[in-house]
Amino acid sequence: MTEPTSTPATPPAGEKADAAAAVKPGEPAPAGTQRTSAAALEAGSQNVPAAAPRTPLEVVDVRTGMFGVAGTGDTSGFGGLVRTVAMPGPSERPYGGWFDEVVDVLAEVLDESGTGYAAAVESVVVDRGDLTLNVAREHLLEVVRALRDDPDLRFELSLGVSGVHFPHDEGRELHAVYHVVSVTHGRRLRLEVAVPDADPHVPSTTAVYPANDWHERETWDFFGIVFDGHPGLARIQMPDDWPGHPQRKDYPLGGIPVEYKGATVPPPDQRRSYS
Amino acid sequence: MTAPTSQTPHATRHVPLEDTDGVPSFEASGGDWSDIAEEAARLGEERIVVNMGPQHPSTHGVLRLMLEIDGETVTEARAGIGYLHTGIEKNMEFRTWTQGVTFCTRMDYVAPLFQEAAYCLAVEKLLGITDDVPERASVIRVLMMELNRITSHLVFLATGGNELGATTIMILGFTAREEILKVFELISGLRMNHAYIRPGGVAQDVPPGAIDSVREALVKVREYFRQLEDLMLANPILHARMKDVGVLSLAAAMSLGVTGPLLRATGLPYDVRKTDPYCGYETYDFDVPTHDAADSWARLLVRVEECYQSMRIVEQCLERLAKPGPVMVEDKKVAWPAQLAIGTDGMGNSLDHIKEIMGTSMESLIHHFKLVTEGFRVPAGQVFQTVEHPRGELGVHLVSDGGTKPYRAHFRDPSFNNLQAVSMMCEGGQVADVVVAVASIDPVLGGVDR
Numbered sequence: 030m031t032e033p034t035s036t037p038a039t040p041p042a043g044e045k046a047d048a049a050a051a052v053k054p055g056e057p058a059p060a061g062t063q064r065t066s067a068a069a070l071e072a073g074s075q076n077v078p079a080a081a082p083r084t085p086l087e088v089v090d091v092r093t094g095m096f097g098v099a100g101t102g103d104t105s106g107f108g109g110l111v112r113t114v115a116m117p118g119p120s121e122r123p124y125g126g127w128f129d130e131v132v133d134v135l136a137e138v139l140d141e142s143g144t145g146y147a148a149a150v151e152s153v154v155v156d157r158g159d160l161t162l163n164v165a166r167e168h169l170l171e172v173v174r175a176l177r178d179d180p181d182l183r184f185e186l187s188l189g190v191s192g193v194h195f196p197h198d199e200g201r202e203l204h205a206v207y208h209v210v211s212v213t214h215g216r217r218l219r220l221e222v223a224v225p226d227a228d229p230h231v232p233s234t235t236a237v238y239p240a241n242d243w244h245e246r247e248t249w250d251f252f253g254i255v256f257d258g259h260p261g262l263a264r265i266q267m268p269d270d271w272p273g274h275p276q277r278k279d280y281p282l283g284g285i286p287v288e289y290k291g292a293t294v295p296p297p298d299q300r301r302s303y304s
Numbered sequence: 305m306t307a308p309t310s311q312t313p314h315a316t317r318h319v320p321l322e323d324t325d326g327v328p329s330f331e332a333s334g335g336d337w338s339d340i341a342e343e344a345a346r347l348g349e350e351r352i353v354v355n356m357g358p359q360h361p362s363t364h365g366v367l368r369l370m371l372e373i374d375g376e377t378v379t380e381a382r383a384g385i386g387y388l389h390t391g392i393e394k395n396m397e398f399r400t401w402t403q404g405v406t407f408c409t410r411m412d413y414v415a416p417l418f419q420e421a422a423y424c425l426a427v428e429k430l431l432g433i434t435d436d437v438p439e440r441a442s443v444i445r446v447l448m449m450e451l452n453r454i455t456s457h458l459v460f461l462a463t464g465g466n467e468l469g470a471t472t473i474m475i476l477g478f479t480a481r482e483e484i485l486k487v488f489e490l491i492s493g494l495r496m497n498h499a500y501i502r503p504g505g506v507a508q509d510v511p512p513g514a515i516d517s518v519r520e521a522l523v524k525v526r527e528y529f530r531q532l533e534d535l536m537l538a539n540p541i542l543h544a545r546m547k548d549v550g551v552l553s554l555a556a557a558m559s560l561g562v563t564g565p566l567l568r569a570t571g572l573p574y575d576v577r578k579t580d581p582y583c584g585y586e587t588y589d590f591d592v593p594t595h596d597a598a599d600s601w602a603r604l605l606v607r608v609e610e611c612y613q614s615m616r617i618v619e620q621c622l623e624r625l626a627k628p629g630p631v632m633v634e635d636k637k638v639a640w641p642a643q644l645a646i647g648t649d650g651m652g653n654s655l656d657h658i659k660e661i662m663g664t665s666m667e668s669l670i671h672h673f674k675l676v677t678e679g680f681r682v683p684a685g686q687v688f689q690t691v692e693h694p695r696g697e698l699g700v701h702l703v704s705d706g707g708t709k710p711y712r713a714h715f716r717d718p719s720f721n722n723l724q725a726v727s728m729m730c731e732g733g734q735v736a737d738v739v740v741a742v743a744s745i746d747p748v749l750g751g752v753d754r
Contacts, residue, residue, distance in 0.1 A: 114684055115684060116684055116685060117684070117685050157429055157432065158429075159687060159688065161686075186558055186563075188688075188697060188716050189561065189721060191712075191716070193703050206701060208716070212572070212579070217580070217690075219686075238561070239724075240559065240561025240562075240724065242724055243724050244716075247720075265386055266386040266389040266753060267386065275391065275394060276393065297398040302398075303707070303708050
C-alpha cells in the first residue's frame, strides 16, 4: 500500500486541483486512486503532536482506512485514508530544565572514557516532559554505569525494563525501555535501546542494576529480546516450554470456536476494529 | 540496632561449571517435582529441597518458593512466579483507552485504585490534559487512593497476623477493612475492581451522604486500629517472630529496586507522593514515616504509621470536597457523555440523557455511540507515570501509536520487583521465618503476574 503513485510530483495546491479534476462526481473513481502518494504520507503525520523543534519523524507504521477492512468490502468511504504513525522524533538543544545538565555530564563522562557521546547516544527525545535517551546497544552498559555512578548523575534506582515491538520499524523492531530514578537529585529518565528482530541481543544490565534481573527475564519471555550476560535468562511468566513470545505483535492469537454451523469468532487482531 | 554488613548487594549468578563437577544437580523449574525428588533419593543426596507453594496458605496466592534447607536453616531460597499470569497487558492492546481501566484495576486486586490512578494519569499525560483535570476529580482520586492504602495495609496486618496463628488480628483487620469497602461501594458501586477513576477524571461524583459515611467509617477504623495496636505492638510473640527477621539493608533495597514500606523501613524517606507529586499531593499535609531497623517488625510499624498519615490526608480531602465542581474534563471528546443514575430498574444511564439521545438529538446519539464504541485517539508517543502504591512505586509505561487503543501498556508492579528480595531476606534464616519475611514483602500475586 505504501508505494508511491506514478503521477509526477506536483506542489500540494496543484495536486489538489488535479485530484479534483480527476474524480468528477458521478464518475467511477479510476483504478489506483486508493494508492498512497508521497504527499498523503506526508499529510498523515498530523497525528504527531506539534511541539518545539523536531527533526525527522520516526515512522513506525503506515495505516490505511478506518475500520480494518480493505478492498471492495469497505463501504465506509475512508478506504483512501492514509496515516503515518510516527513516534516523536529527536529534539534539539536546549532540552530544558535539568535535561541539558544531565546530557552534558553524561557526554563528558562518555567522551573521557573514549567511547564518545555521539557513538553511545544516538538521539535525545524530549516529549511530554520526559527525557529519553536512545542508546546504542554496544554502549548500553557503559551508559548505565555512568548514570548510576557519576556523582552528578546518580541514577541509583532502576524501575525495570519493558519491551515494545514495532514490527514495521525495519531494523529496529524490538525496543527495550529502561526507567531509572535519581533519588539523590530527584530526577527520572528513560533509556531506549532498539535492536533488529533478526539479531535481538541486548547486553544485560543486571551487573549494574540487580533489580533488572526479573524485568529482563520478563522482557525476554514476552518479546524474545536476549539479554546477553544475564545470570539465568529463563521465562518468568509463561511456562518454560511455551512456544513464542506473547507480547509481540506477530504472535498469533486464538479465535473462539462457537457452536453454530462451524463458525468461529476471529482472533482479536483480525476482527474489524477502528484503526 | 544496626544493619548487617555481610549483605552486599549482588545479582543471582550462575554457578561456575568447575564448581559443580561431580556434584549432582537437579533443576527445579519446569520439571516434575517427583522426578527430581526421586533422582535426589537415588543419588543419596543429603540436601533437602522444599517446594513451598504455589498452593500454600502463607504465600499470599500462588507464589512458589523453592527452599534448599539444611536442618532448619534455609541455605537457598528462590521464588517462582507466573501461576496467575492472565495477559492483562496484552488484553489492553485490544480495548479502548477507557476500557483499559477495567483491566488494570484487576492486577493488584488488593489495591485496585492505584492501578487505575496510575493508568489514567499516564493516559492524561499522553493526551496532554494533565492540567485540565478538575481539582475535585483529583481530590476524589486522592481520597479513594488513601482509603485504599489503609485497606491494603489492613490486609497486610490481617494476613500477616493470620500466618503467625493470630486469628484475632485477622478478624479485626478484615472487619476494619470492610468499613472502608462499604464506602467504596457507596462511591464507586463496587467493593473491589472499581473502574472508577477514568481518563480525564472519575466516573461519577461522590453521591450525597458519602462524605458523612467516610467520616463515620474513619471513626470506626481508628477504633479498630487502636484494638489492633493493643493486640500487636507490645505482643511478645510478634516481637520474637518479626524482629531481626527478613532483614534487607538500604543498599540491598536500592540495588534490588525495592521501594515502598520496605525501603522506608531501612530509613530512606523515598515516597513518590513527595518526590514526584501527582494529583496535587504537594498541597496535602502529611509525613513519610520511616524506621531504621530494616526488618519485618520495622515494616509493620511503618505500615501502621502510614495508615494514620492516610487518615490525615483523607480528612483534608473531605474538607476540600465541601466545594462542589466538575469531576471530569470538559473536553466532550474524552469525557463520557452520560451520567449514571439509579432508576426503578437499577443503575443505568440517566433518564435525561436517554431522552436526549433517543428523542431530541441525533448528533448526541452519534457522539455517544462513537465515543463508547470507537473511543478517543491519543497522539503517538510514550510516557512513564509512577504513583506511590501501598507496596512501593507502581510504574505505568504506555505507548500510543495515535490509535484508539494502547499500543503497549506495561505495569511495573512493586510486588513483582520486591519479590526478588526473597532470596536475600530468607537465606541463612530459619524455615519458619520464610513465612514472616514473605509476609513482610506483602506481595499480591495478581499484580506480580498480571
